[in-house]
Amino acid sequence: MDNPVIIFGAGGLGKASLEIFQANQVIVYCFLDDDKRLHGQEIAEIGIMGSTDDHGYTKFIGKKCDAFVALDEQNLRKGVFKMLNDRRKVMPINAIHPKAIISGHAYISYGLFANAGVVIGSFAKVGIGCILHSNAVIDYEAELGNYVQVGAGSIIHAGAKIEDEVFIGAGVTIAGPLEVGKGARIGAGSVVVENVKKGATVFGNPAKEV
Structure with a gap:
């Protein structure tokens, strides 16, 4: 796994995912989360940069970045999987x-x-x-x-x-x-x-x- 990762979801599952990627020596580029109150904040020095449909960041997925979905609410999780597959032609790592x-x-x-x-x-x-x-x-x-x-x-x-x-x-x-x-x-x-x-x-x- 050579590409940095964008994590969708900055809640508890996102934090646990960050720990996993860092333990595996994988760079996390940023978090995306639909709670706008979190935008601009950081988790362990990794920024929460925008919403899960922010094209300014999602456009890099499949080219310069990989994606991981850290949303445990099932419908939201499935929706992001579908978006990544339909728009970016990739599946999460x-x-x-x-x-x-x-x-x-x-x-x-x-x-x-x-x-x-x-x-x-x-x-x-x-x-x-x-x-x-x-x-x-x-x-x-x-x-x-x-x-x-x-x-x-x-x-x-x-x-x-x-x-x-x-x-x-x-x-x-x-x-x-x-x-x-x-x-x-x-x-x-x-x-x-x-x-x-x-x-x-x-x-x-x-x-x-x-």
């Missing part, structure tokens, strides 16, 4: 902490955020735009769809299949080769022992729909 462990036989797509302690096992698959917080484990042959967020310390057991846009809170266990349907939400600390249907919200040990 990955931000992978040097203390993450990713099998050489795993498949990861674009725009992945993987913080310290993340483990992605052999022949696991991780789709576009996933967010894996600290110490999340995606065990061997598990599959994550696109835009899945997995909270800190959560464990996705081997062979589980998590469909697109699922939110998994911190400390969750998906206990076996189960299926979690598109858009489902799993509350923090839950233990999932049966399939979760599309769009459902579940919580508890064992997890039940609420």
Whole structure:
């Protein structure tokens, strides 16, 4: 990775992404964020220069800069991915902490955020735009769809299949080769022992729909 990076989003996820890139000796050019109150401020001496659609900066992406999307609100995240793909003909790069462990036989797509302690096992698959917080484990042959967020310390057991846009809170266990349907939400600390249907919200040990 030779190009400097523009980070979309100057919140907590953006700050964590900055740390990852700096730990990997990657230059961060600037932040872009739609909160105009932040414009002109700095995070660890990196400026917040404008909004996420500021052509004065986005025009460099795919030429002189790469992009990373550090927005955890799903619709905003998907919107920036689409903009980068449609206008700039690029996809965001990955931000992978040097203390993450990713099998050489795993498949990861674009725009992945993987913080310290993340483990992605052999022949696991991780789709576009996933967010894996600290110490999340995606065990061997598990599959994550696109835009899945997995909270800190959560464990996705081997062979589980998590469909697109699922939110998994911190400390969750998906206990076996189960299926979690598109858009489902799993509350923090839950233990999932049966399939979760599309769009459902579940919580508890064992997890039940609420």
